[in-house]
Amino acid sequence: MKELAIRRRIIADKSFKAIVVLLSFASILPMFFILFFIITKGISVVDWTFLTHLPKPVGEIGGGISNAIVGTFMLIIISTLFSVPVGVFAGIFLCEYRKGRFPYFVKLAVETLQGIPSIVIGIIAYIWVVLTMGSFSGLSGGASLALMMLPVIITATEETLKLIPDSLREASLALGVSYPRTILKVVIPAGLSGILTGILLGVGRVAGETAPLLFTAFGSPFMNFNILKPINTLPLMIFNYATSPYPEWHTLAWGASFVLVVFVLGLNLFTKVVTRKWKVQF
């Protein structure tokens, strides 16, 4: 009787464990399928010429994605320049002033912004920047991506700084260091790894965004370094090529997907390294 109860518990225990393992395994499976699919389809397209040459007109063989790679990096730089200062300072604000109505609204606004669909952000950037300036541009694309990065950076900064013990602030203040200097020279350096992680996650999030760029950065078949002109990016190029009727463009889209996935994957691994290496032990 007693043994039966124990055996039943052991069975329940084992089957629960089996379910947990099985479902975790199921959750990583799609990732491997996606990777496998993109690698097999894309890797044959990617070579040095592919990375360093401009796209060719329909009908001509070959051509590359150099302008999209350059454009992607330009947009990342523009959006980072917009969102990092605003995001980090907003994060500091939310962490340092937790009480009151204004911080509550800021937090609510951040959460709402995070939930706004990217296509809507694209429309807003179109109305605010593209219509005002009179043309599609890299700048407007960067602005829309910055709006998407902003909540990620704010939340990461706030959460990181919250974990920094008050004793560190006290140590600094007790040495006669002013409050702003304490924040800039003690609190932020102590939380640097977390803030950097937030920035990199933000970059990873926007690197693959297409929707907000459709009517802002717009895309272009040429190499363009002018941020006031339309600019091509990897996701835009994939979208345009994959929806085109030409099979050779579909192949190029697979190649571009492969490059994009490798970039985002590399960024995520780099983020892990940064988190581990720069982590400050209290």
Place this chain on the structure above:
Amino acid sequence: MESAVLKIENFSAFFGENQVLREINLSIPQNRITAIIGPSGCGKTTLIRCINRMHELIPNVRVSGKISLDHEDIYDTDPIIVRRQIGMVFQKPNPFPMMSIYDNVIAGYQLNGIKLSKVEKDTIVEESLKRAALWNEVKTSLHRKGTFLSGGQQQRLCIARALAMRPTVLLLDEPTSALDPKATSHVEELIVQLKDTVTILLVTHNIGQAARVSDFTAFLYVGELIEFGPTERMFTAPKNKRTEEYLTGKFG
């Protein structure tokens, strides 16, 4: 009595409606160790935090009365200046985790943006670590992170960091409560050595520690200063009945 470097007059503090310090009058003698003892919640920590104005970090704190350092009212002085003259060491060692031992010692200068030459820095670091009796243990590893040190060493590093600013008064808020007995006796020895150069105010839970290291003792009870006098006299012949009860362990 000896010359008082720090004078506390009619000093009261309130947390919201709650009065935590009641009309404290206390003169802290120069180059002596004054221990502040009393049961938990009696206002010891609040009192020393009011001395370097660290209480201002907590919202809803109100104070009245006067505290003067060398005859200057600290509440008329910029808190930043006050905190450079009155150093503080906390319960838990809190070296800056992103800085080396060397940088931790001169952190007060670096963080304040005070430029020092390499020679000046080296001198301050060596002098402060020697005063904190840590130099011999760390002189070969000055550029390692301060958090690699043991708890007792970290606390002495924090004392060195406070001493580097050359303060007139050093506030120690239960500096050994997070340390083991051996590290505690190390820090106690150090405190006694320091009194030649700096006036020390030591908050402690540990009556034995007050007896071992201090020259004067102040006994606080529920926000009131019950008795203040030379430590030896307090421990052998307390004037107040509550002091006697506390010292003999009848409550605490």
